[in-house]
Amino acid sequence: MANTPLDLSQLALDRSPREDATPTKPRRKRWLTRYVLPIGILCAFLALLAAAAGRGLMPRPSVTVVPVVVKRAEVQQAGTTLFQSPGWIEPRPTAISVPALAPGVIEELLVVAGQHVKRDEAIAKLISIDAELNVQQAKNLLAIRQGELKRAIAERDAAKIRLDNPVHLQVQLADAQSMLAKSKTELAKLPFLIDAAQANVQYTLSSMEGKRSAKGAISGNIIARAESDHAAALATLQELQQRQPHLQREADALNEKVTALKRQLELLIEETRQLQEAEAKVQAAEALRDEAKLQVRQAELLLQRNTIRAPMDGRVLRLIAAPGTRVMGLTSNGSHSSSTVIEMYNPDRLQVRADVRLEDLPLVTPGQPVQIQTASSAEIIQGRMLQTTSSANVQKNTLEVKVELIQPPSTVSPEMLVTATFLAPAVAKSTNESTETERMFVPSRLVQSGDSGTFVWVVDADDIARRRTVERGGSGDGGLVEIKSGLNVTDKLISSGLDAVKQDSSVRVTGDDQNMGIK
Numbered sequence: 001m002a003n004t005p006l007d008l009s010q011l012a013l014d015r016s017p018r019e020d021a022t023p024t025k026p027r028r029k030r031w032l033t034r035y036v037l038p039i040g041i042l043c044a045f046l047a048l049l050a051a052a053a054g055r056g057l058m059p060r061p062s063v064t065v066v067p068v069v070v071k072r073a074e075v076q077q078a079g080t081t082l083f084q085s086p087g088w089i090e091p092r093p094t095a096i097s098v099p100a101l102a103p104g105v106i107e108e109l110l111v112v113a114g115q116h117v118k119r120d121e122a123i124a125k126l127i128s129i130d131a132e133l134n135v136q137q138a139k140n141l142l143a144i145r146q147g148e149l150k151r152a153i154a155e156r157d158a159a160k161i162r163l164d165n166p167v168h169l170q171v172q173l174a175d176a177q178s179m180l181a182k183s184k185t186e187l188a189k190l191p192f193l194i195d196a197a198q199a200n201v202q203y204t205l206s207s208m209e210g211k212r213s214a215k216g217a218i219s220g221n222i223i224a225r226a227e228s229d230h231a232a233a234l235a236t237l238q239e240l241q242q243r244q245p246h247l248q249r250e251a252d253a254l255n256e257k258v259t260a261l262k263r264q265l266e267l268l269i270e271e272t273r274q275l276q277e278a279e280a281k282v283q284a285a286e287a288l289r290d291e292a293k294l295q296v297r298q299a300e301l302l303l304q305r306n307t308i309r310a311p312m313d314g315r316v317l318r319l320i321a322a323p324g325t326r327v328m329g330l331t332s333n334g335s336h337s338s339s340t341v342i343e344m345y346n347p348d349r350l351q352v353r354a355d356v357r358l359e360d361l362p363l364v365t366p367g368q369p370v371q372i373q374t375a376s377s378a379e380i381i382q383g384r385m386l387q388t389t390s391s392a393n394v395q396k397n398t399l400e401v402k403v404e405l406i407q408p409p410s411t412v413s414p415e416m417l418v419t420a421t422f423l424a425p426a427v428a429k430s431t432n433e434s435t436e437t438e439r440m441f442v443p444s445r446l447v448q449s450g451d452s453g454t455f456v457w458v459v460d461a462d463d464i465a466r467r468r469t470v471e472r473g474g475s476g477d478g479g480l481v482e483i484k485s486g487l488n489v490t491d492k493l494i495s496s497g498l499d500a501v502k503q504d505s506s507v508r509v510t511g512d513d514q515n516m517g518i519k
Contacts, residue, residue: 060463060505060506060507060508061497061500061501061505061507061508062497062507062508062509062510063459063465063494063495063496063497063498063501063507063508063509063510064494064495064496064497064509064510064511064512064513065394065459065492065493065494065495065509065512065513066394066442066443066446066492066493066495066512066513067358067394067397067491067492067493068440068441068442068483068487068488068489068490068491068493069358069361069440069441069442069480070358070359070439070440070441070489079369079423079424080423080424081421081422081423081424082360082363082422082423082424083356083357083360083363083421083422084419084420084421084422085354085355085356085357085360085398085401085419085420085422086354086355086417086418086419086420087352087353087354087355087403087417087418087419087420088352088353088414088415088416088417088418089350089351089352089374089405089412089413089414089415089416089418090350090351090352090353090414090415091317091345091346091349091350091351091414092346092349092350092351092402092404092405093351095317095343095344095345095414096311096312096314096343096344096345096346097320097340097343098123098308098310098311098340098341098342098343098344099327099329099330099339099340099341100124100126100305100308100321100327100328100329100339100340100341101305101308101329101330101339102126102131102302102305102306102329102330103326103327103328103329103331104126104127104128104130104131104306104326104327104329105126105127105324105325105326105327106124106125106126106321106322106323106324106325106326106327106341107125107126107127107128107323108124108125108323109123109124109319109321109322109323109341110122110123110124110125111123111124111316111319111342112316112319113316113317113318113319114315114316114413115315115316116314116315116316116347117310117313117314117315117316117344118310118313119310119311119312119313120309120310121309121310122307122308122309123308123309123310123316123341123342124307124308124321124341124342125306125307125308126305126306126307126308126327127306128303128306131299131302131303131306132303134299134302134303135296135299135300135303137299138292138295138296138298138299138300139296141292141295142289142292142293142295142296144292145285145288145289145291145292146289146292148285148288148289149282149285149286149288149289151285152278152281152282152284152285153282153285155278155281156275156278156279156281156282158278159271159274159275159277159278160275160278162271162274162275163268163271163272163274163275166265166268166271169261169264169265169268170265172261173258173261173262173265176254176257176258176261177258179254180251180254180255180257180258183247183250183251183254184251186247187244187247187248187251190240190243190244190247193240194237194240194241197233197236197237197240198237200233200236200237201230201233201234201237203233204226204229204230204232204233204234205230207226207229207230208223208226208227208229208230211223211226212226305329308341310344312344312346313346314344314345314346314347315344315345315346315347315413316342316343316344317342317343317344317345317413317414318342318343319341319342320337320340320341320342320343321340321341321342327339327341345414347408347410347413348407348408350405350408350412350414351386351402351403351404351405352370352372352383352402352403352405352418352420353389353400353401353402353403354400354401354402354403354418354420355393355396355398355399355400356388356398356399356400356401356422357397357398358392358397358398358399359397360422361388361399362439363422363424364385364388364401364422365385365425366385366386366387367384367385367425368384368385368422368423368424368425369382369383369384369385369423369425370382370383370384370385370403370420370421370422370423371383371420371421371423372403372405372418372419372420372421373418373419373421374412374416374417374418374419375416375417376411376412376413376416377409377411377412379409381405381406381408381409381412382405382406382407383403383404383405383406383420384403384404384406385401385403385404385422386401386402386403386404387401387402388400388401388402389401389402394512394513395512403420439473439482440482440483440487440489441480441481441482441483442456442480442481442483442487442493443479443480443481443493443495444475444479444480444481445479446493446494446495447470447472447481447483452469453469454469454470454471454472455467455468455469455470456468456470456483456486456487456493457493457494457498457501458487458491458492458493458494459492459493459494459507459509463506463507463508463509464504464505464506464507465494465501465502465503465504465505465506465507466503466504467503468486468487468491469486470483470484470485470486470487471483471484471485471486472484492509494507495513496513
């Protein structure tokens with residue numbers, strides 16, 4: 001076929017106005033369809049979006065949740081395997097931390113991990129030069145205090161002898177009495193001395209007058225001497241006459257002194273004070289001596305504590321400190337880890353901490369037999385159920401329980417992974433047939449009562465709080481209560497933040513209650 005050019009002119013439209021056409025009205029404006037309708041659709045979409053997201057934008061109270069505990073009531077023949085749970089071995093009840101009781105720097109570790117040690121066996125040594133110097137200093141101080149005590153005792157003994165035998169006061173009294181007697185003797189002699197002096201005055205006077213009358217017959221020197229003797233005799237008389245009041249006052253003073261010394265000898269006030277003061281010094285010296293002895297004991301104790309010893313027979317679990325590590329001892333500002341040297345345990349007292357699923361908890365009873373299997377032991381280790389704990393894991397839907405190991409072999413040690421097989425315990429009436437019913441339990445504190453009856457708060461899949469009416473049954477173990485109806489096994493109960501929760505309100509779930517809502 002020949003390629004002929006395509007003529008498109010036949011397809012063109014003639015838009016020129018025809019002369020015979022009648023004029024038409026102008027078209028109606030299209031603003032309603034171009035603007036109002038799209039804006040209306042957009043506003044409707046935004047309103048729908050705001051209604052959908054408005055609940056998420058509003059402030060929501062924070063809550064924690066717990067699951068419904070589902071228990072199976074099951075009766076099995078004694079020894080029948082009920083379920084298995086993973087776990088790990090740990091010391092029973094806990095590992096023993098061996099601390100350094102004195103501060104210092106570890107010089108040498110004498111044990112290794114896994115080593116068996118005896119009670120009081122040395123496990124580490126601290127650098128002890130400072131402690132040795134402190135002991136020597138304390139002993140020197142004790143010697144000083146003992147010397148001070150001996151001196152105080154000597155002073156006390158002397159004060160006691162001085163009190164019992166006040167010879168110093170007796171000597172003073174005797175001297176005073178002697179002086180008083182002498183004064184009285186002189187006072188008694190004074191009248192006679194005055195009489196003698198008066199006689200001597202008369203004699204010298206007559207001698208002087210006689211010599212004066214014979215003035216021409218004798219020399220002037222003899223007359224002058226006679227006059228001098230008369231003047232001396234007269235002066236002596238006057239002196240004796242004036243001595244009497246002085247002697248009387250002296251005698252009175254000596255008499256008072258004798259009286260005071262006698263009273264002092266009777267009371268012995270100063271001697272008693274000296275004895276009591278000496279006894280007080282002895283007591284103070286004894287206290288200082290005892291304090292010095294205590295300091296010696298403390299210094300020797302710190303020196304002994306520079307050798308860290310095992311508090312029990314056991315096995316070393318792990319080494320916490322190393323040579324060169326500084327330990328704080330028993331100081332108040334030191335933490336537990338700052339003084340721990342090693343951790344040890346009793347290999348005859350071990351337990352298993354097993355993770356039991358919540359639905360298997362009804363099958364767990366105290367004292368039931370448990371078989372423990374671990375790779376380190378070819379034989380099955382027998383165990384005994386001890387107790388459940390409050391350490392729940394909501395993510396794994398498990399609760400930790402403790403199982404005692406009966407005569408654990410030497411090949412097992414803490415932190416080994418094991419498998420615990422829980423066996424049916426012996427019951428009063430056993431049967432080969434097993435029956436099983438499911439029972440739901442929740443923490444009793446989450447069950448509330450109101451005008452509409454008993455209810456709990458739950459959170460649905462959209463994080464909406466719902467008030468659920470339930471039928472309450474009997475009480476269970478561990479603070480749980482049975483719910484006969486009104487709940488599903490998959491429901492999540494609100495545990496905390498109940499005060500801010502309202503019906504059909506949106507909440508924010510912050511996590512799971514590790515205590516399963518039991519307080």
